[in-house]
Amino acid sequence: MTSNDTSQNGQYVLETRNLDIYYGSFKAVTDVNMKVERNKITAIIGPSGCGKSTLLRAFNRMNELFAGTSIRGQIMFDGEDIYAKEVDPVEVRYRIGMVFQKPNPFPKSIYENIAWTARIHGYKGNMDELVENSLRQAALWDEVKDKLQQSGLSLSGGQQQRLCIARAISIKPEVILMDEPASALDPIATLKIEELMQELKKNYTITIVTHNMQQAARASDYTAMMMLSGEGERSGTVIEFDDTKMIFTNPKDKRTEDYVTGRFG
């Protein structure tokens, strides 16, 4: 499903071109060229420390907040380079949302978590409706509808994460980035998140980093395999990118095959 009112209604909502990511002078990610298809789930997998999160956080310019990071190359969002000089990172994060590894709801009420987010972006409509809508989309409404004024921190881990998802989608981003969203959750909560993702992809594009291969195999449409192989084995790069089915049944790169069959990593 493509939206009619985006001029660049192309098949790919995100595209990286010759992307290098640096921490200071250290090149953490090398020469990534990948395309993220609209309304599909793209997974990025690979062993620890290969730069998956770094790559993901480049998409919404979170990297530059805390470390001295810089990039070479381009990241195109709907045809526009998000690292261009005149681009405001705040706007980028408005359009590209993020869910973090450890659930981090605001120390506010469940209602306020979503309401505050909408308000800072100038939402003038019916807030109650928006909150309910978002919570429903995140499959959380039935569990919290009677306690919207309670603190977001009073929920269980899985519920907190769904609240964070509700918060992220309340401002209707086009892409949702998920950085290992279920790694801090128990298996049942994890399953709920995965089911949620399938529903969400009807309206959003999802890019997820996960170290859980089974999750990637189950839940995603496309998979990017990352590994430390650039720059003398110290820089991460995407060594293979394909339909998930292909990656897990008939990978082209031997290293991918070793990884997904559990021979290492």
Next chain:
Amino acid sequence: MKEKFIVEEFSDNLNTRNRRGAVWHVVFQASTIVGILALITLILNVVNSTFGYIAYEARVDPDTLAADGMPLEAQSKDQLVSLLQTELSSGAFNKLENEKPFAERTREEVFQLVVERIVRPDIVEVWDLWISLTQEDEIRATVARDFPNAELDFVSWLTTDFVTRPQTSEPLSTGVRTAILGSLWTIFFTILLAFPIGVGAAIYLEEYASDNWLNRIIQTNINNLAGVPSIVYGILGLAIFVRALEPLTSGKLFGIENLTSENGRTVLSAGLTLGLLVLPIIIINAQEAIRAVPRSLRNASYGVGATKWQTVWSHVLPNALPGILTGTILAVSRAIGESAPLIVVGASTAISFDPESPFSKFTTLPIQIYQWTSRPQEEFKSLAAASILVLLILLLSLNASAVLLRNRFSRRF
């Protein structure tokens, strides 16, 4: 039988080592006890001077001043005023009228004047608590022998009257109200200056400042300023607030000609000087509090596309608030206890009127203590001791409320 394993080259010194360890353990414990003892001694010394016997003689017996059979304490304000008129010289009476018209004075104030100017009790002897409790008989004997006309009373120098009466020159009728109000007025201006700038600077340094030479200098400068002796701040305040900014701090700029103001040596100057002094303390504490806010909170806020200020205002500051408030209260405690810088700025030595405006002359509680401590007579030592207790109680309640505040805030969400 297994033989005890003895290695030739090593000596059997375990006992010596253990003994030495025990000795030093005692040394370390003793040092700690010395510290605690010092604190206890200090407080007991103050308490010792706050209570005890005093012998005093009234130059004019209050009984002779009864009018129409009414004792002095029961007389109305008008009766007391007419008493002053008859007993004092007309010059002295008119001077009092000019300082503050009798119509505006309260009955208490007039009564104080009667006691001060007419009855004039003079202290002849003061004893501290320990001696008062252990040598009561000797005291009575001494008084009976040497001061037959004197009254002997066991008093506490710290009374509610002491706290609510203004300062006078007579030890028996003086109080610390003037000083307490002066302290409060001063602290008000201190916080007015130092809190917004201090918290703002902390936010700037922690959230906005990039790591360049200017910001590093700013940070180093703040750390250094925290170690500058307080008297240097006093000198700075003298030069800038009292002298250079005199039109502002004396009120002349606002067209206020105040009889009680003395050019730039005003409450405003005092408050601003202390504000500069505590500014580094507030900044450093606020920085720590802001640094302690978990990064995940900031991530969440930025992640939904909030701007930097939105993130700071809605998430970082509320989270850091308990720490910031604690730091502010620490700063206030420090400022309340400071005397050296304010002496340099020009605290008034003899002032008996409560501060009425930022442009009033001022004195503060620690300065009052300093002045009384500097007088040789025993009764002034007791007055100083009583004021010290007032100051310590004030500081204690301030810090207790800081702890309470911090606990209350931490329990939210």
Next chain:
Amino acid sequence: MAEITVNSAEKKSPAFNLRRKPRLGETIIQGLLFFSGFFSIFTTLGIVYELGKESLLFFQMPEVDILSTITTTEWKPHIGKFGIWPLLNATLMTTTIAMAIAIPLGMSVAVFLSEYASPRVRSTLKPILEVLAGIPTIVYGYFALTFMTPILREIFGKDVVQIYNTGSAGLVMGILILPLISSMTEDALSAVPRSLREAAYGMGATKLEVALQIVVPAALSGIAAAIIVGISRAIGETMIVAVAAGAGPNFTFSPFVGAETITGHIVRISGGDLSYDSIDYNSIFALGLFLFFITLVLNIISQAIVRRFREVYE
């Protein structure tokens, strides 16, 4: 799961919206915050400028010349003698006596709290030390005059110990600085990683040996910094000496007689009638500038020691 459709009309307009929005509020706030951050620079500039300006006036006065301030040992303004030694000497004496108390006691307390005390003991003792640190200095001054001096006079004799003397001021100043040294030293000791202690215990060392031969040396830079900060504090301390040490410059090495320190002198002069630009007024600024630079240098040295010699444990 219920079907929620997102109305396509609600989707956002095209990507050129990513352009920077002018956020005036943010810019104004950022400016205000920068001003607050920069404000402290004004304080330092103010100190240097004002103190420097008046000091210059002081040294330009006919009665004063720089060489004599350093070489003369008398400070008698009315006959034109401005040797700084009497004041400096008294400051050094009180500082030395204070540190002689505060360093051994402070470090002992720190070692006790850090290596020997149980958590319960530590949590009761630390607040007590904090109380000691929070008592206003005028109260310590009172204590010096009304308790310490009489005791000294009892011990050493009333004809030996004057009512105002630098000894009792120094002793009480030591008690004042003790909590400062002990808390900074304790921080330094706690920063030593447990693995170092475990290694020593594992080799069969006693607690004393671990404390004094392993932990203390490992924390040396922090301890040195603490001592320097304590010295800086003692030099700048005013009220204790103003009340108990004596009024009037006096060049002497006896702790039993009165002598005025630099800070005590400043306080006494400002407490009296002071006309702007008189020689007394200007001398305050010269002395103040001197104090400022000494404490500044000491504090910079202490920070440099911590930075340069911070121990690397692994």
